[in-house]
Amino acid sequence: MLSLVAGQVLNGAIVGSMYGIIALGITLTFGITGIVNFALGEFMMIGAYATFALAERGGLPYPVAVVPAALIAAVAGYVCNKAFFRFTRGNLVNGLLVSIGLISVFESAVLWYWSATPIEMHYVLPGALRLGDVSLPKMKLLVFAVIVVVIALTYVALAGTWLGRASFAYAQNAEAATLMGVHTERLVTAVMLYSTGLAGLGGALYASLYSLEPSLGGVYVLKGMEAAILGGIGSLMGSLWGGVILGVIEAVGSIFLPTAFRDAYGLAVLVAILLFRPAGLFGDES
Amino acid sequence: MKRTDVIVASLLAVALAVVSAEAQNVVKIGQVEAQTGANAIYGWMSSQGTALAVDEINKAGGFSVGGKTYTLQLIALDTRGEPKEASVQLKRLIEVDGAKYIFGPFLSNVFLAIRPYAAEFNGKILMWGGATRIHDYVGTPGHEFLMRTWNWDAGPNGFGELMVDDLAKHGVKKIALLYQNDQGGKVMEDIYVAMFKRKGIEARLDYFEPGTKDFSTVLAKIAAWKPDYLFPGYADSYIYDIVRQATETGQLTKFFLVRGSLGPGLKNKDALDEYVVYVPKYFEEAEKKDPKVQKFVKAYRDFYKRDFPYDQAPLCSSSCYDHVYMLVEAMKKAGTVDDPAAVKRALMSMTYEGLWRLRFDDKGEEVFNFDVVRLKKGGAIEVNHINPK
Amino acid sequence: MRSDFVLTIFIYTFLSGILTVTFDLIFGFTGQLSMFHPAVFGLSAYVTHLLVLHVRLPFWLATLPAAAAAAALAVVVGSICFKFRLKTFYFAVVTLAFAEMLRLIIVNWNSVTNGTLGLVVSGKPTIWWPGTGIVAIRGPVAWYYLTLAALGATVFICARVLASWMGRAFGAIRLNEDLARTLGINVFRYKLVSFAIGNALASFAGGLYGYYTGYIDPGYLGINQSMEVLAMVLLGGQGTLTGPIVGAFVLTALPHVIDLRAEARAILYGAILIFTILVMPRGVVGTLRAWRVRRAA
Numbered sequence: 001m002l003s004l005v006a007g008q009v010l011n012g013a014i015v016g017s018m019y020g021i022i023a024l025g026i027t028l029t030f031g032i033t034g035i036v037n038f039a040l041g042e043f044m045m046i047g048a049y050a051t052f053a054l055a056e057r058g059g060l061p062y063p064v065a066v067v068p069a070a071l072i073a074a075v076a077g078y079v080c081n082k083a084f085f086r087f088t089r090g091n092l093v094n095g096l097l098v099s100i101g102l103i104s105v106f107e108s109a110v111l112w113y114w115s116a117t118p119i120e121m122h123y124v125l126p127g128a129l130r131l132g133d134v135s136l137p138k139m140k141l142l143v144f145a146v147i148v149v150v151i152a153l154t155y156v157a158l159a160g161t162w163l164g165r166a167s168f169a170y171a172q173n174a175e176a177a178t179l180m181g182v183h184t185e186r187l188v189t190a191v192m193l194y195s196t197g198l199a200g201l202g203g204a205l206y207a208s209l210y211s212l213e214p215s216l217g218g219v220y221v222l223k224g225m226e227a228a229i230l231g232g233i234g235s236l237m238g239s240l241w242g243g244v245i246l247g248v249i250e251a252v253g254s255i256f257l258p259t260a261f262r263d264a265y266g267l268a269v270l271v272a273i274l275l276f277r278p279a280g281l282f283g284d285e286s
Numbered sequence: 287m288k289r290t291d292v293i294v295a296s297l298l299a300v301a302l303a304v305v306s307a308e309a310q311n312v313v314k315i316g317q318v319e320a321q322t323g324a325n326a327i328y329g330w331m332s333s334q335g336t337a338l339a340v341d342e343i344n345k346a347g348g349f350s351v352g353g354k355t356y357t358l359q360l361i362a363l364d365t366r367g368e369p370k371e372a373s374v375q376l377k378r379l380i381e382v383d384g385a386k387y388i389f390g391p392f393l394s395n396v397f398l399a400i401r402p403y404a405a406e407f408n409g410k411i412l413m414w415g416g417a418t419r420i421h422d423y424v425g426t427p428g429h430e431f432l433m434r435t436w437n438w439d440a441g442p443n444g445f446g447e448l449m450v451d452d453l454a455k456h457g458v459k460k461i462a463l464l465y466q467n468d469q470g471g472k473v474m475e476d477i478y479v480a481m482f483k484r485k486g487i488e489a490r491l492d493y494f495e496p497g498t499k500d501f502s503t504v505l506a507k508i509a510a511w512k513p514d515y516l517f518p519g520y521a522d523s524y525i526y527d528i529v530r531q532a533t534e535t536g537q538l539t540k541f542f543l544v545r546g547s548l549g550p551g552l553k554n555k556d557a558l559d560e561y562v563v564y565v566p567k568y569f570e571e572a573e574k575k576d577p578k579v580q581k582f583v584k585a586y587r588d589f590y591k592r593d594f595p596y597d598q599a600p601l602c603s604s605s606c607y608d609h610v611y612m613l614v615e616a617m618k619k620a621g622t623v624d625d626p627a628a629v630k631r632a633l634m635s636m637t638y639e640g641l642w643r644l645r646f647d648d649k650g651e652e653v654f655n656f657d658v659v660r661l662k663k664g665g666a667i668e669v670n671h672i673n674p675k
Numbered sequence: 676m677r678s679d680f681v682l683t684i685f686i687y688t689f690l691s692g693i694l695t696v697t698f699d700l701i702f703g704f705t706g707q708l709s710m711f712h713p714a715v716f717g718l719s720a721y722v723t724h725l726l727v728l729h730v731r732l733p734f735w736l737a738t739l740p741a742a743a744a745a746a747a748l749a750v751v752v753g754s755i756c757f758k759f760r761l762k763t764f765y766f767a768v769v770t771l772a773f774a775e776m777l778r779l780i781i782v783n784w785n786s787v788t789n790g791t792l793g794l795v796v797s798g799k800p801t802i803w804w805p806g807t808g809i810v811a812i813r814g815p816v817a818w819y820y821l822t823l824a825a826l827g828a829t830v831f832i833c834a835r836v837l838a839s840w841m842g843r844a845f846g847a848i849r850l851n852e853d854l855a856r857t858l859g860i861n862v863f864r865y866k867l868v869s870f871a872i873g874n875a876l877a878s879f880a881g882g883l884y885g886y887y888t889g890y891i892d893p894g895y896l897g898i899n900q901s902m903e904v905l906a907m908v909l910l911g912g913q914g915t916l917t918g919p920i921v922g923a924f925v926l927t928a929l930p931h932v933i934d935l936r937a938e939a940r941a942i943l944y945g946a947i948l949i950f951t952i953l954v955m956p957r958g959v960v961g962t963l964r965a966w967r968v969r970r971a972a
Contacts, residue, residue: 004506011502036764092763093708094952097909100902101952104945113323115330118523120530120553128535135535187770190917210499211526219497222898229768250621254503260467260493264779266771274769275759322938364936369890374931382680398795399890467782472790505812 003133015286016138016247017147022201023231023239024151024223025195031234032167033188035085036095040199040224041210041217047200048207048216049110052121055207062124066204073200074193088190103218108147110214120211143205146239150201154194155236167191206280226270232283241282246270303590311348313623314359315340315610316379318400319390320367325470326393327521330415331598333362336389338589349614351623358610361385369399376400386411386626387613389605394419394469397625405429412626416604418473425649430515430627433650435604437566439477439544443647445656446481446544447566452658453515453542457620461542462513464504464528467493470520470545476543478517498524501531509537515562520545522597526553533557539663543565549597551661561661566603567642568657568669578641582607603654608640643673678794682815684817684931686887688924689822693829693880695907695919700833701873703913704842706849707866708763710771711752712877712899714778715745717895720885721788722780724796734800738882738934745878746871748777753870757863771898778896793892808937818887829876830916834871845869892952910951912958921959 022040029037050072054065081101088095125139158164167187206216223246231242246266253265273281297620301558317336319329340360343349348357361383365372372391379385388404388411391397397417404413408431415438422484423429439446453461461482465471475491482489490511492504493559505528508516525543529550532538539559541551548568551561572579602608616632617623630650637645658670694716701709719741726737752773756766781788788794799811799822812821836842844865847855856862885891894900903926911922929947930940955962 004510007506008503011500015500015502030764084953087953092767093905093909093913094956097906097952098949100906101945101948104948105942106945108322108938108941108945112936112942115326118526120526123530126534126557135537137531137534158787187562211523213523216499219499225768229765251503255507258493259504259507259785260495261779262498263495264785267775271769271772274761274765275755278759278761278765322941368894369892370687370888371930373888374680374687377683378680378931388753395793395890395892395894398793402795402797402889467790469793472785 007134007136007254008255009248010132010134010136011140012248012251013244014136014144014247015251016227016244017144017240018202018206018243019220019227020240020243021147021198021244022220022235023227023243024154025198025202026221026224026228027231027233027236027239028154028191028198029195030228032191034090035088035188036092036099036100037195038084038096038221038225039080039106039190039217040195041219041221042103043073043077043196043199043217044203044206044216044220045106045110045212045217046076047203048212049114049203050200051204051207052119052212056121062121062208066201069204070197070200073189073203074197077196077199078189078193080196081189081205085192086185086188107214107217114214118211120214121207124208137152137209139208140178143209146205147202150198151236151240154198158236192211223266226266229280230270230273232280235280235282238280238282242280245281303375311354311356312359312424313356313387314383314385315387315389315613316360316376316383316385317360317362317389317605318372318375318379318396318634319362319605320393320396321362321364322366325367325393325521326610327523327598328601329365329367331595331601332390332392332416332604332606333364334586334595335602335608336360336610337362338585339607339610341589342585343610344613349618351617352621356623359615365391365396366552366616367393369396372396372400375404376403380404380411386624387629388413388415389609390415391457392416392601392604395472398469404431407431409627412630414605414609418470421651424651432631433630433633433646433652435652437603437654437656437674438472438651443653445658445666445672446477448672449542449544449562449564449658450478450481450485450487452610454487455527458487458514460488460490460511460513461517462508462511462519462538463489463491463513463519464501464508465491465493465519466496466521466524468496472542474519480524494524499527501528505532505535505537513538515540515542515560517542517544518546518607519543522546522549528551529554529558529561547597547600548659548661552665555665558661559663563661565657565659566600566654568659568667569594569599571667571669576641582641596666603642603656604652608638608642608644611640612636612638679815682819684928685924686815686818686822688828688920688927689819690880690884690887691904691907691923691927692826692920693883694877694921695911696826696829696833696916697873697880698904699908699919700836700845700876700914700915701869702951703908703918704837704849705845705866705869706763706852707870708767709776709870710767710898711749711874712904713898713900714774714897715748715878716884716900717891717893718777718783719745719881720891720895721794722892723882723883724794724885725787727798728794734798734882734886735802738879741882742875742878746875749871750867750875753867755859757866757870771901774896774901775898778893782893783898788893790893793890794885796889796891798886800883800886812886812965817885822883822887825879826920829879830920832872832876832943834916835849841868887964889928903916906948908946908958910958912960912962912964915958915960915964917960918960925959 025040029035047069050069051065052062055062084098088098128135128137227242227246228239231238249269250262250266254262310478319332320326321333338360346356348355370465392415394417397419406429412432413431414433414435420434421438424432424434438444479489518525525546533554541561543563548563573583586594616629620628621634622628634646644654647653653674655673660668698712701707722741722744723737726732756769782790799813801809801811804810844860848862849858907922907926908919912918933940
């Protein structure tokens with residue numbers, strides 16, 4: 001029993017880290033630019049399918065395919081921002097509607113081209129690591145490591161660089177930031193590019209673990225949003241912690257309680273946190 | 287004002303007459319299947335096969351019944367797996383398009399939604415699909431319009447019966463069922479939990495939410511119970527991930543399936559010990575031995591200009607390619623294209639030899655020959671061909 | 676015969692219209708983005724049908740406890756949310772969370788709801804018609820008039836509420852909640868009233884929809900329903916009573932009028948939503964009104 005719980009805590013953390021990378025995208029977008037990109041899951045899906053295309057059809061080795069795949073997702077994000085998202089700044093509902101529309105468009109386009117048949121990549125790093133009674137797939141551990149590193153680097157970059165400080169200034173007061181010489185248009189573009197690129201990277205990592213279908217993004221954007229809120233919108237490391245905590249709650253909850261209610265465990269905790277600490281676990285109480 | 291009305295009315299009348307005159311020698315086939323959506327596997331292949339058959343028949347000049355030559359028109363609507371969509375679509379097919387022959391549905395939740403409406407046209411239409419739920423209604427009063435185009439799991443000819451018997455014979459004591467928490471899963475629970483109990487095999491059942499990708503927790507729970515086999519159902523999109531995650535950690539290595547394809551087994555063949563699956567037809571082998579199958583594979587490739595979907599093709603055993611041809615044969619036998627009741631009687635009285643040997647039992651449920659494939663570690667395949675009486 | 680198909684589209688429009696108009700009461704007029712609507716829609720469908728089935732209540736009588744349950748649930752969820760002063764985004768997320776939890780309960784409470792298998796509804800609502808006595812609502816024409824009447828009643832009730840002091844309070848809350856509070860408006864109470872009325876009225880759509888389609892399943896409570904309702908309201912025009920109906924009509928009729936392959940239709944659907952935001956952010960009705968105002972000036 002103990003090894004079962006231990007194994008699932010670790011597994012939950014790994015699954016949660018994938019929620020975390022999407023959560024980071026959401027927290028950056030919403031926290032800095034005030035745009036609601038509910039379609040972030042679609043950029044994850046684009047990254048996943050692009051990785052599949054490059055690695056399976058294009059013959060590139062997986063690690064090489066990941067970067068262009070994330071870039072493709074970022075470019076798609078850039079286009080969507082220029083065309084639609086930047087007009088929805090601060091307007092939650094408009095952002096939602098644009099997102100719903102984009103979800104429909106992207107999913108159907110991928111469905112048209114790839115069809116509903118599930119596709120799966122070859123196994124990049126098969127096998128599992130044994131720690132006593134607990135067995136963890138090697139690829140999952142690698143994915144976890146990559147995500148943690150990326151999120152940590154993002155945090156360092158934003159906290160330490162001029163661009164980072166400018167972002168936070170913009171988030172607090174757009175006009176003042178403009179007056180101080182921050183190129184707000186470029187900033188919004190940069191944030192959108194980066195967050196969709198992150199989602200694309202998440203998708204590329206996803207592709208190494210699970211089978212792909214056009215609707216894969218839907219679950220992740222919801223969980224990502226839960227994780228972002230749990231950790232606190234605007235807190236970067238909070239998005240990672242929020243994701244990990246969410247993943248662990250779901251996994252451990254499913255051991256002792258019916259698996260069928262897995263999603264509810266995370267939701268219940270989320271509601272409780274929101275009521276008593278609306279800024280999330282690591283957010284600013286402002 | 288009045289004169290313009292008269293002119294418009296007469297033009298309309300002429301147009302209608304022309305349209306209906308044209309329509310006279312066309313037999314319309316309607317199709318309600320989920321071509322897209324989460325459970326699209328169960329409608330996509332049907333829509334692929336029917337379109338191919340209709341095209342072939344029309345290109346060959348159509349078919350004659352009672353001295354007249356007819357062509358087929360296929361109106362295939364995508365239900366997306368949504369009952370609401372399907373009911374509006376069925377209304378359209380029957381009332382607007384005037385289709386008397388409806389192919390589908392394969393999904394039970396769609397079937398349940400459209401059944402009451404379809405039943406209002408009992409005697410005026412023929413509806414045949416693979417949905418598991420159809421089994422409960424086929425052959426009952428008020429449902430003479432209904433037929434089921436897939437093998438039934440249970441009963442003396444049931445593939446499930448045969449496969450579970452086989453397990454019992456080989457000394458299997460414990461089996462873990464892992465199903466999707468939806469229509470398909472629930473119906474399978476009804477069939478198989480009772481069946482295992484009857485044969486003296488201990489069964490435990492776990493459900494997962496549709497949309498789940500990571501099964502680690504539930505697989506770990508199951509592995510702690512130490513079953514002989516894992517029985518995952520029913521859509522490939524889940525089975526690929528379940529089999530991969532189960533074998534990756536070496537926890538569970540023997541699989542038993544009555545839905546889904548051989549694909550997941552092949553992909554993980556070096557990590558598993560055994561993978562037993564009901565496959566309406568093992569196309570890779572059949573293509574080498576059966577000229578009809580060869581022809582079908584080639585025709586598919588030429589028509590759709592893409593790779594042949596070997597893992598999805600077995601689902602063409604329901605409301606698909608063979609059934610279009612069989613319907614045409616039945617219409618010829620009955621001597622009419624307009625009387626679905628007569629056509630149904632003809633269907634019930636014939637055996638059709640196509641990709642499969644198809645016939646219907648006295649309730650209107652299909653009985654056809656099928657394969658059970660046993661895949662062993664490393665990739666060795668053993669195919670068992672079963673011809674129900 | 677052709678007209679039956681058109682009637683069906685209208686019937687679905689009217690049923691969706693009840694949902695969208697009541698949603699707009701909460702969202703467009705009071706400014707709260709609720710994702711709880713499909714939850715009461717589905718819940719009342721189940722409650723109505725189960726009461727008819729097990730307690731043998733006539734349909735109309737059964738809708739009342741369903742509406743009461745919807746209102747009670749709305750009060751509970753609303754109290755929690757409004758008490759904690761959740762802002763727009765978080766309110767949406769929490770209502771979504773509650774709706775999901777309710778859906779999971781219904782999906783798994785097999786003995787009562789039959790879980791994912793859903794319930795097959797074979798009865799028909801009946802009404803008393805002068806001269807003919809008790810008539811069952813059967814066939815598209817009868818349903819057309821029934822759903823039209825239901826929508827009309829819903830719109831009427833909403834209009835009366837909005838014209839009253841409650842409506843003015845809603846408007847104030849939507850424009851600036853804190854200001855409204857300083858003006859002495861009990862923001863918590865009025866938000867709750869709006870939420871309760873909106874959800875209670877929406878519950879009627881659930882019972883009717885279940886009886887019309889003949890089939891109730893947990894999908895009624897899914898997040899897709901929330902998206903659809905939101906899209907319809909935004910497309911038609913939020914903050915109006917006719918906008919949501921227009922939006923419901925356009926999005927219901929669209930898939931059946933455009934004869935393209937399924938994926939193309941979905942792409943078109945998405946494109947229309949995006950186009951609406953960029954070109955007509957106030958929706959069809961909102962833009963028309965603004966245009967008329969500008970013409971008059």
